[in-house]
Amino acid sequence: AGVDAARSFGTGCFRDHRTHDLRGMDEDELKSVQHWKQFFKQSDKYPFVGKVIHPPIDPKSPIPKSCKPPPQAQDEQQNNNNNPHVTSAQQQATQGAANKRSDL
Numbered sequence: 001a002g003v004d005a006a007r008s009f010g011t012g013c014f015r016d017h018r019t020h021d022l023r024g025m026d027e028d029e030l031k032s033v034q035h036w037k038q039f040f041k042q043s044d045k046y047p048f049v050g051k052v053i054h055p056p057i058d059p060k061s062p063i064p065k066s067c068k069p070p071p072q073a074q075d076e077q078q079n080n081n082n083n084p085h086v087t088s089a090q091q092q093a094t095q096g097a098a099n100k101r102s103d104l
Contacts, residue, residue, distance in 0.1 A: 004052055009036040013067035020054050024063035 007017040010029035022033065040046050 002052075004054065006033055006037075007064060009033050011067055016067055017064055019064060020052075021057050021061075021064055023057070024066075 003018050004020040005014065005018040006020045007022060007025065008014045008019075010022070010025050010033040011017050022030065025033070041048075
């Protein structure tokens with residue numbers, strides 16, 4: 001059976017955001033979800049086959065965590081990419097650290 005991964009289409013996090021819970025998403029992410037809804041609705045390749053009825057989301061349940069690296073990790077990565085004195089190995093180490101922080 002399929003899984004409603006609407007949140008994934010907004011955030012790009014297909015590993016962790018396979019849910020229909022859109023709480024906490026920013027405006028750009030919500031626009032992306034709308035784009036994909038229109039895409040599938042208008043597509044000849046993906047015919048409409050039915051409607052998913054979801055149980056309500058418990059408002060007390062935690063909002064899914066962001067999969068974006070924290071701003072500090074993004075700044076470090078950007079600075080390393082623009083610094084000619086940073087080696088490829090250093091860039092990979094910084095990227096690896098940013099990825100680990102985003103998995104938390």
